[in-house]
Amino acid sequence: MSKELLNALDALEVEKGVKKEVVIEALEQALVSAYKRNYGQAHNVEVEFDRTRGNIKVYAVKEVVNEVFDSRLEVSLKDALDINKAYEIGDTIRFEVTPKDFGRIAAQTAKQVVMQRVREEERTNIYNQYIEYEKEIVTGEVERHDSRYIYVNLGKVEAVLSHQDQIPGEKYSPHDKIKVYIYKVENSAKGPQVYVSRSHPDLLRRLFEQEIPEIFDGTVEIVSIAREAGDRAKVAVRSHSDNVDPVGTCVGPKGERVQAIVNELKGENMDIVEWREDNAEFIANALNPAEVVAVHFDPENDRACTVVVPDNQLSLAIGKRGQNARLAARLTGFKIDIKSESDYEELQAQLAQAPVKEASDSEEPVEEPVDAVDPELAAPASDLDEE
Numbered sequence: 415m416s417k418e419l420l421n422a423l424d425a426l427e428v429e430k431g432v433k434k435e436v437v438i439e440a441l442e443q444a445l446v447s448a449y450k451r452n453y454g455q456a457h458n459v460e461v462e463f464d465r466t467r468g469n470i471k472v473y474a475v476k477e478v479v480n481e482v483f484d485s486r487l488e489v490s491l492k493d494a495l496d497i498n499k500a501y502e503i504g505d506t507i508r509f510e511v512t513p514k515d516f517g518r519i520a521a522q523t524a525k526q527v528v529m530q531r532v533r534e535e536e537r538t539n540i541y542n543q544y545i546e547y548e549k550e551i552v553t554g555e556v557e558r559h560d561s562r563y564i565y566v567n568l569g570k571v572e573a574v575l576s577h578q579d580q581i582p583g584e585k586y587s588p589h590d591k592i593k594v595y596i597y598k599v600e601n602s603a604k605g606p607q608v609y610v611s612r613s614h615p616d617l618l619r620r621l622f623e624q625e626i627p628e629i630f631d632g633t634v635e636i637v638s639i640a641r642e643a644g645d646r647a648k649v650a651v652r653s654h655s656d657n658v659d660p661v662g663t664c665v666g667p668k669g670e671r672v673q674a675i676v677n678e679l680k681g682e683n684m685d686i687v688e689w690r691e692d693n694a695e696f697i698a699n700a701l702n703p704a705e706v707v708a709v710h711f712d713p714e715n716d717r718a719c720t721v722v723v724p725d726n727q728l729s730l731a732i733g734k735r736g737q738n739a740r741l742a743a744r745l746t747g748f749k750i751d752i753k754s755e756s757d758y759e760e761l762q763a764q765l766a767q768a769p770v771k772e773a774s775d776s777e778e779p780v781e782e783p784v785d786a787v788d789p790e791l792a793a794p795a796s797d798l799d800e801e
Contacts, residue, residue: 418468419468420465420468423437423438426532430532430535430536430539431536431539432532432535432536432539433535436531436535437531437532437535438463438465440531440532441463442461442462442463445461445463445470445472446459446460446461448519449461449472449513449516452519453513457474457484457486457487458474458475458476458487459472459473459474459475459511460472460473460475460508461473470512470516470517471510471512472510472511472512472513472516473508473509473510473511474486474508474509474510474511475506475507475508476488476489476506476507476509477489477504477505477506478490478491478494478501478502478503478504478505478506478507479491479503480503489507489509491503494507533605537601537605537606538601540570540571540605540606541599541601541606543570544568544570544571544596544599544606544608545599547596547599548596548597548598548599549595549596549597549616550595550596550620551593551594551595551596551617551620551621551624552568552593552594552596552610553591553592553593553594554566554567554568554573554591554592554594554610555567555589555590555591555592556586556587556588556589556590556592557572557588558588559586562574562576562577563575563576564580564586566592566594566610568608568610571606571608572608573594573596573608573609573610574607574608574609574610575594575610575611575612576609578613579609579610579611579612579613579614580612580613581612581613581643581644581679581680581682582643582644582645583644583680584612584644584680592612593612593617593621593678594610594611594612594617595610595611595612595614595616595617595620596608596609596610597609597610597611597614597616612643613641613643613644615639615640615641615647616639618639618641618647618649618675618679619636619639621675621678621679622636622649622664622675625671625672625674625675626663626664626666626671628658628663629651629664632654633653633654633655633658633663634651634652634653634654634658634660634663634664635651635652635653635654635660636649636650636651637650637651637652637689638650638689638745638746638747639745640741640742640743640744640745641741642737642740642741643679643682644679644680644682645682645683645737646682646683646684646685646737646741647682647683647684647685647741648685648686648687648700648741648742648744648745649664649684649685649686649687650687650688650689650696650699650700650745650746651664651686651687651688651689652688652689652690660688660689661686661687661688664686665686672684672686685702685703685741687699687700687702687745693709693711693719693746693748694709694711694719696746697709697719697721697742697746697748697750698721700741700742700745700746701721701723701731701738701739701742701750701752703730704723704727704730704731704738705723705724705727706721706722706723706731707722707723707724707755708721708722709721709722710722715749717747717748717749718748718749718750718751719748719749719750719751720750720751720752720753720758721750721751721752721753722753722754722755722758723752723753723754723755724754724755725754725755725756727754728752728753728754731752732752739752
C-alpha cells in the first residue's frame with residue numbers, strides 16, 4: 415500500500431462521488447478480518463491506515479493487568495511500566511504486529527469487500543440524488559426495451575417506463591429524448607430503482623408549471639386534473655387574482671401556451687375549465703363544450719347529481735364512448751347522470767303522478783266522480799233511456 419492507493423481513492427471520489435473516508439473505513443474493517451483469517455489470530459487487533467503516506471499497520475490491543483492469563487489479550491503492569499511509567503491497571507496498549515507480507519494478502523482479501531462498499535456508496539449517492547427529483551419532470555433518453563419496460567437513461571441511473579405508464583399509441587425508439595415524470599424512487603437490494611411515467615396526471619401538472627409562469631408562481635392554481643393519456647384531458651384552474659383570467663392565462667395568446675403542452679404529449683386534446691366554488695357551476699364548466707341547462711343534486715347522495723342538457727347537446731355532453739362525462743366526473747368528484755331536457759321533463763311528469771290513496775277501514779268511503787269509473791263497467795246511455 416502506498417501513495418498510489420491514495421491517488422486511486424482521490425480519483426474514485428472525483429469520478430464516482432464516493433467519499434475517500436468511507437472507503438478507508440471499509441478498508442480498515444476488511445483488513446482486520448483479513449489479518450485474523452490469514453494469520454489465525456482471534457485476539458483484539460486494530461488496523462491503522464496512514465492517510466498521508468498510504469501505509470498500513472496492524473496493532474494488537476492488550477489490557478494492562480496484574481496477572482496475565484492470556485498473553486494475546488493482556489500485558490502485565492511490570493511490562494507496561496517498562497514501556498511507559500504512566501500506565502495503570504485497566505489501560506490498553508497497542509503493539510504493532512504487522513506481518514512482512516501483509517500488504518499483498520491484505521490487498522487481495524480486502525478488494526472484494528472494498529468494492530462492495532464502493533458499490534453500496536454509489537447506490538446511496540444515486541438514490542439520494544434522484545429522490546430529490548421524485549414528483550418532478552426530467553428529460554431522459556430512450557435506451558432499450560423488453561417485454562416489461564422501456565428503459566430510459568437519466569444520466570447516472572436507468573429508469574423504467576412500464577406499459578401502463580406509457581401513452582397509448584406513442585412509439586419510443588432508441589436515442590429518443592422524452593420528458594418523463596418520476597413518481598417513485600426505491601433503494602432496493604439491486605440498487606436504486608427509478609419509476610417514470612408519461613401517463614401520470616401530475617406529468618400534465620408539471621408541464622403546465624413549466625409553460626405557464628402564473629401557475630408556477632401561484633397566481634393561477636390547478637385544482638384538479640382528469641386525464642386519459644394520449645387522448646384527452648380536463649384541467650380545472652382558478653385564479654387568486656381578480657385581474658387574471660385563469661383559463662385565458664393557460665391558453666395563452668393564440669393558444670400558444672397550451673399548444674406547447676399538447677405538442678409535448680403528441681396531440682392530446684386539452685380542455686381547460688374554470689373551477690367554481692359553486693358545485694353546480696363547476697360541474698357545468700366541467701362538461702364543456704356541452705351547454706348545461708340545469709344541475710339537480712341528489713338529496714340522498716351529496717356527491718351525485720343529474721345534469722340536464724338541451725336535446726341536441728346530449729351526445730356532445732356524454733362524449734365519444736362516454737369520455738366527456740367520465741372525465742367531468744373525475745374532475746369534479748361527482749357521480750354525474752346526464753339527461754336531455756325532454757327525457758328529464760318526462761321523468762318529472764312520471765314522478766308527479768301520485769298513486770290513488772286507498773281508504774282505510776276507519777275512513778268513510780269516498781264517492782268517485784262519474785269520469786273516474788271504469789268505462790267497461792258503465793251502462794250504455796240507451797239502456798238508461800229505456801228504463
